[in-house]
Amino acid sequence: MFDEKDLILEAKHVTRRFPAAKGKVLTACNDVNLKFYKGKTLGLVGESGCGKSTFMRFLVSLDKPSEGEIIYRGQDITKLKGEKLRQNRQNIQMVFQDPATSFNPKMKIRDVICEPLLNFKRIKPSEKKEKAKELLEMVELPGEFEDRFMHNMSGGQRQRVAIARALALEPEIIVMDEATSALDVSVQKTIIELITKLQREKGITIGFICHDLGLIQSFAHQVAVMYLGNIVEVMPGEDIGENCRHPYSKALLASVFDIKMDFTKKIESIDSEIPSPLDMPPGCPFCDRCDQCMEICKQEHPVLKEIAPGHEVACHLY
Ligand code: SF4
Numbered sequence: 001m002f003d004e005k006d007l008i009l010e011a012k013h014v015t016r017r018f019p020a021a022k023g024k025v026l027t028a029c030n031d032v033n034l035k036f037y038k039g040k041t042l043g044l045v046g047e048s049g050c051g052k053s054t055f056m057r058f059l060v061s062l063d064k065p066s067e068g069e070i071i072y073r074g075q076d077i078t079k080l081k082g083e084k085l086r087q088n089r090q091n092i093q094m095v096f097q098d099p100a101t102s103f104n105p106k107m108k109i110r111d112v113i114c115e116p117l118l119n120f121k122r123i124k125p126s127e128k129k130e131k132a133k134e135l136l137e138m139v140e141l142p143g144e145f146e147d148r149f150m151h152n153m154s155g156g157q158r159q160r161v162a163i164a165r166a167l168a169l170e171p172e173i174i175v176m177d178e179a180t181s182a183l184d185v186s187v188q189k190t191i192i193e194l195i196t197k198l199q200r201e202k203g204i205t206i207g208f209i210c211h212d213l214g215l216i217q218s219f220a221h222q223v224a225v226m227y228l229g230n231i232v233e234v235m236p237g238e239d240i241g242e243n244c245r246h247p248y249s250k251a252l253l254a255s256v257f258d259i260k261m262d263f264t265k266k267i268e269s270i271d272s273e274i275p276s277p278l279d280m281p282p283g284c285p286f287c288d289r290c291d292q293c294m295e296i297c298k299q300e301h302p303v304l305k306e307i308a309p310g311h312e313v314a315c316h317l318y
Contacts, residue, residue, distance in 0.1 A: 001236055001310030002037045002222070008205050009036040009059065009092075009173060014068035016054055016229075024278050028054040029065065030229040033304070036173065039199060041206040043220030043237070045213050045252065047274060051229040052209045056175045059207060060094045061085055072173075090120055093171040097178040099162040100150055109136070109153075110146040113165045120169065135164040139194060156187035163195065167202070175207040180215070192219055213240060213252045222310070225249045228277055228285040231304065235311045245313045247290045284316065292317060 014032040017025050028051045036042050044052045057063045058070055061077060069076040072091070080088055093116075096102045103112045110132035117123045123131050133143030139160040150158055159179060166174050176195070180188040196219050199206060210216050216223055220237040225246060233246040244250055274289075281287050284297040296316050304312040 002035070002040065006038040006040075007035055008038045009070065009072045010034070011055070011058070012069045012071065014055065014058060014065045014070065016051075016058075016063070017066045020278055026277050027229050027280070028277070032068070032226075032229075032231055034224055034231065034234070036205050036207060037222070038172075038205055039203040040221040041196075041199065041208055041219060041237075043208045043210055043216035043223045044226060045210055045216055045223060046226035047211060049274070049277075050226045052226050053177055054229075055226070056094075056177060056207055056209050059173070059175050060092050061089060062094075090116075090169045091171050092173040092175065093166040093169060095159070095162045095166045095174060095176045095179045097182055099158040100155075102162065103150060105150055107149075108146070109148050109150070109161055112150070112161060113146070113168055116165065116169050122169070131168075135168055136161070138167070138198070139164045154187075155183050156191060159183065159187075159191055160194065163191075163198070167198065167204070170202075171204070173205045173207065175209070177209045178211070179208075181210070181212070188215065213249075217241065225252065228274065228280065230285050230314065232286065232314045233312065234304065239308075239311055243308075243311070245307065245311075245318060246286075246315050247292055247317075248286050251289075284314075 011032055011034045014029055015027065016029040017027050020026045032055055034042065044056065046052050058065050058078065061080065064078050070078050077088055110128050113132045113135050114123065114128045117131060118125065129146060132146035136143050136145050141157060141160050153161065180191050183191065195206065198204065208216065208220060217237065217240040223235055223237055223240055224231050225233040225248060227248050233244065233249045235244060240253065244253060275281065281298065283299050284302050287293045287297045294316060302314040302316050304314045305318060306312050307318050
């Protein structure tokens with residue numbers, strides 16, 4: 001489905017454990033294997049606290065896994081230190097959910113956008129104003145906004161500034177962590193249109209974390225569904241809907257609100273609470289909530305199996 005020569009970054013057997021009280025261990029990511037391809041978007045979906053942000057933080061070297069490798073340009077970036085680690089940050093940038101809290105409110109927009117360029121000595125301080133204007137126009141904002149502060153802008157405009165800053169260093173990959181979740185639906189749409197346009201123009205690879213399968217369906221080339229730190233399904237973007245197979249993916253999809261839905265019918269939701277990651281069932285992590293759970297599901301942890309080109313499912317039904 002994707003050409004392996006376009007493989008740009010690969011997570012191999014990535015696991016992250018955190019020590020918890022009473023000698024327990026919390027496994028936030030469990031043996032995660034994912035591939036990112038040039039110019040494509042991989043959407044990572046799942047409920048809050050499922051480990052998606054923990055995983056994406058490894059890509060931008062904000063944390064290191066307990067085990068596993070993240071291979072980018074032939075090297076394991078989890079092993080990078082010092083200047084090599086610093087230099088690598090230029091290649092993979094991140095956009096957070098709320099730019100208002102990610103940046104110093106006393107900085108003007110030109111300083112926010114140009115800070116990474118100055119840190120890597122890509123521009124001189126005297127070039128800041130012009131460069132900020134150019135980058136603002138790239139994200140379809142007026143160049144004069146370079147003289148504003150974040151608090152003088154709307155949520156959508158702030159997120160455009162965050163995208164301009166992330167793209168200032170011309171990274172190959174950007175990771176967007178719930179970057180549209182705090183925005184109105186109409187603004188969300190314009191931001192998605194902007195990033196897909198920039199992706200087409202610049203060939204950027206995007207890792208997009210989201211809890212909304214409906215939103216991710218509209219633009220991701222590849223979607224991975226995460227449940228309690230485990231990847232339970234990976235599929236081509238166009239397969240969400242009719243072709244998703246894992247009971248958890250189906251339940252997520254059934255709970256998506258749609259303007260055309262029949263509100264006289266019961267809205268589907270997943271019964272019962274998500275179990276504590278400190279008290280994981282020994283077999284399938286979803287077995288306590290799955291209405292198709294079988295005896296084997298309680299004993300054996302299902303592993304990802306390919307059921308169609310580019311489509312893998314971790315479920316004993318397949
Ligand atoms: Fe349900 Fe069993 Fe599949 Fe887990 S492995 S999702 S419990 S059917």
